[in-house]
Amino acid sequence: MRERAEFIRESIDFLHRYMMKSIQKHAEEQGVTVPQARVIAEVLVNEAISIKQLTQNLRMTQSTVSDIVERLTAKGILMKTPNPKDKRSVNITLTEETLKEINEGAPEPFNQAVRDVLNLLKPNEQEIVEEGMRLFVSAVKEKMEAEGMDHSEYFDVLFFPQDNPWGNKDSK
Known part of the structure; x- marks a missing residue:
């Protein structure tokens, strides 16, 4: 379990660095x-x-x-x-x-950065990533609630419709 936790933490760090680089690129533009x-x-x-x-x-x-x-x-x-x-x-x-x-x-440059990466995956792989993120974020929300942390401003993502969270134009 320790290796899995380390892998996930390092993966989150890597994704954070990617998003920061994307922000930097957009800012410079x-x-x-x-x-x-x-x-x-x-x-x-x-x-x-x-x-x-x-x-x-x-x-x-x-x-x-x-x-x-x-x-x-x-x-x-x-x-x-x-x-x-x-x-x-x-x-x-x-x-x-x-x-x-x-x-x-507002969030379009950052959404585009994620969209570009998702487009490198097959549709079924995109669904696997989405479901994994949904599960992980849900577990984090549960942990935050158990520890009395306020999460409401950060987790609006949990309340989008299951069938098509991004609307018709960007769906898979």
């Missing part, structure tokens, strides 16, 4: 660096956030985060507005144009 993409993602998640909070959340130095925010503000991706609760600080938010672009194409 969009003209931003990976650290800039991380800042954009953190601002997106929080809607409005201070430099100090960005620094803490991203585990970057304040000067690095400030520099990134300045560059992204100059590109029209982020904007700074006075914090209504603390006039000494500013809130960092995404511009309306950036939000629109993100909402129109």
Whole structure:
């Protein structure tokens, strides 16, 4: 069982690295660096956030985060507005144009990366991968529930219809 657990953990690490490389490639195609993409993602998640909070959340130095925010503000991706609760600080938010672009194409580059890999497999192999992932994610959800961990925001994937989770256009 130890070898199986090690293989699965290493496989997850490998898949994570692949997805990170895909994110890096997409970020570069969009003209931003990976650290800039991380800042954009953190601002997106929080809607409005201070430099100090960005620094803490991203585990970057304040000067690095400030520099990134300045560059992204100059590109029209982020904007700074006075914090209504603390006039000494500013809130960092995404511009309306950036939000629109993100909402129109949100997960597509990442879905495409996975789709490209799945297309290397035969349809029955794709079904085996999907069922294995469904079982593994379900077991992780069960473990998280048993340990009192909140999983709701991470496991919407468990609630898609069994017959065709991706709609007609991308099905197998």
